Amino acid sequence: xxxxxxxxxxVRADAxxxxxxxxxxxGQRRAxxxxxxxxxxxxxxxxxxxxxxxxxxxxxxxxxxAQDGVTTLVAPIGRFVGGLGDLADSRRRIDELGAQNxxxxxxxxxxxxxxxxxEELRRLRLLAGQGQxxxxxxxxxxxxxxxGFEWTVTVDAGRRDGVRPDQTVVSSNGLVGRVxxxxxxxxxxxxxxxPGSSVGVRxxxxxxxxxxxxxxxxxxxxxxxxxxxxxxxxxxxxxxPYGGSTYVPGIPVGEVTAVSGDPGxxxxxxxxxPYVGFSSLDLVGILLSVPRTDPRDRxxxxxxxxxxxxxxxTPTPAPSGTP
Amino acid sequence: MRSGTAPGFAVALAVIAAVVxxxxxxxxxxxxxxxxxxxLVLVVAVGLAGGASAGLATGFAxxxxxxxxxxxxxxxxxxxxxxxxxVAGLLEADVERTVLAPMVxxxxxxVAVGLAxxxxxxxxxxxxxxxxxxxPGTVLYDVMLTPFVVPLVxxxxxxxxxxxx
Numbered sequence: 503x504x505x506x507x508x509x510x511x512x513v514r515a516d517a518x519x520x521x522x523x524x525x526x527x528x529g530q531r532r533a534x535x536x537x538x539x540x541x542x543x544x545x546x547x548x549x550x551x552x553x554x555x556x557x558x559x560x561x562x563x564x565x566x567x568a569q570d571g572v573t574t575l576v577a578p579i580g581r582f583v584g585g586l587g588d589l590a591d592s593r594r595r596i597d598e599l600g601a602q603n604x605x606x607x608x609x610x611x612x613x614x615x616x617x618x619x620x621e622e623l624r625r626l627r628l629l630a631g632q633g634q635x636x637x638x639x640x641x642x643x644x645x646x647x648x649x650g651f652e653w654t655v656t657v658d659a660g661r662r663d664g665v666r667p668d669q670t671v672v673s674s675n676g677l678v679g680r681v682x683x684x685x686x687x688x689x690x691x692x693x694x695x696x697p698g699s700s701v702g703v704r705x706x707x708x709x710x711x712x713x714x715x716x717x718x719x720x721x722x723x724x725x726x727x728x729x730x731x732x733x734x735x736x737x738x739x740x741x742x743p744y745g746g747s748t749y750v751p752g753i754p755v756g757e758v759t760a761v762s763g764d765p766g767x768x769x770x771x772x773x774x775x776p777y778v779g780f781s782s783l784d785l786v787g788i789l790l791s792v793p794r795t796d797p798r799d800r801x802x803x804x805x806x807x808x809x810x811x812x813x814x815x816t817p818t819p820a821p822s823g824t825p
Numbered sequence: 826m827r828s829g830t831a832p833g834f835a836v837a838l839a840v841i842a843a844v845v846x847x848x849x850x851x852x853x854x855x856x857x858x859x860x861x862x863x864x865l866v867l868v869v870a871v872g873l874a875g876g877a878s879a880g881l882a883t884g885f886a887x888x889x890x891x892x893x894x895x896x897x898x899x900x901x902x903x904x905x906x907x908x909x910x911x912v913a914g915l916l917e918a919d920v921e922r923t924v925l926a927p928m929v930x931x932x933x934x935x936v937a938v939g940l941a942x943x944x945x946x947x948x949x950x951x952x953x954x955x956x957x958x959x960x961p962g963t964v965l966y967d968v969m970l971t972p973f974v975v976p977l978v979x980x981x982x983x984x985x986x987x988x989x990x
Contacts, residue, residue: 526915541888557899
């Protein structure tokens with residue numbers, strides 16, 4: 503306030519821009535001292551004991567109705583303003599929780615996938631061990647360019663990994679297809695379901711040979727080479743032996759679900775449900791080496807009927823081994 | 826405040842309104858820092874407009890009402906506000922020309938009142954809920970209230986008591 507000059511009797515003194523200082527009159531000074539003393543006494547008395555509870559409650563009862571009214575009136579505004587204050591905070595919190603949630607969900611899915619893949623991989627290795635071939639696990643990275651027209655998938659293993667054209671591709675459930683084209687780090691696999699694909703197959707438990715041809719989305723069609731071959735529902739197919747087939751022998755292909763023609767009569771054709779779900783492929787194995795001996799029927803999944811027979815239940819040709 | 830009872834009555838109403846607003850609205854605003862102290866701003870404004878006597882009386886009355894509605898010893902805020910109103914009454918600011926001087930005064934008054942309040946509480950061996958950490962926020966909000974309250978009180982004072990001093 504700059505330099506203040508006090509004069510008695512309420513004379514003003516200039517003290518900077520737009521402001522002035524007035525000295526208090528004697529009466530004013532006296533009043534100040536009096537009130538200050540009164541306040542100090544009040545404080546001392548009240549601090550010793552609760553001396554003014556009556557006055558307090560009286561003041562409360564006077565002010566409370568007004569206060570209630572104002573509170574009721576402005577409560578929504580207060581909440582709104584409070585909300586504004588918290589808005590940035592809430593938004594940050596929501597973002598944080600959202601990110602956390604997404605991360606947790608991703609991890610959960612990942613761990614589920616990892617678990618599923620680990621199981622797939624284990625079964626694939628089991629199959630390879632049983633069949634005595636070397637399997638290269640690969641992941642399906644893309645479906646064919648024209649699914650439905652040409653049934654192919656792309657896998658993430660290629661020439662550098664030892665993949666060569668015409669190698670057999672399996673999943674833990676059975677035959678997937680064969681390698682068609684090989685790039686350095688990827689390969690295109692023609693699925694057994696491809697309408698142009700036909701796989702030399704053999705009826706499990708026998709020597710009858712035939713062809714299983716793909717029908718796209720539909721099941722495979724089994725055509726026996728020998729028209730006199732008896733085929734019945736529940737018969738299982740594995741890939742045929744060396745020779746006319748490019749496929750590794752003994753790989754499970756599928757199970758007969760329907761036979762055309764009269765029952766008992768020689769069948770022309772049979773419908774085969776593949777063991778592999780071609781539309782949900784993930785982990786596949788490329789067979790890099792061919793077994794020295796034909797594994798025959800060893801790789802077929804245990805027939806539920808066999809297990810049921812030992813358990814004493816009625817043998818039913820239920821489907822097995824498909825996802 | 827010498828001409829009749831109209832100014833005194835208006836100031837009393839304003840004080841009660843301010844105290845009610847203070848306790849029901851301002852004190853509950855979830856603002857960072859302490860709440861604004863509208864009653865103190867009003868006391869300073871009345872002091873500026875009406876002189877030391879008016880500031881003293883208004884400050885004491887408003888402080889006493891605040892005391893009675895609070896948990897701390899009665900007389901504490903009355904003392905602080907009375908001194909604040911008195912000092913504000915000694916200073917005169919041309920609020921028409923600038924609100925800068927009143928803002929500085931309000932800031933100083935808020936700091937002084939806050940410190941005095943805490944000091945007396947400390948002497949009595951009590952603790953304040955907010956403590957000194959709330960003071961900067963309160964100072965800021967009080968200064969922000971000043972440009973609205975001080976000119977309003979000055980205008981009302983001119984209308985109700987044109988022959989002031």
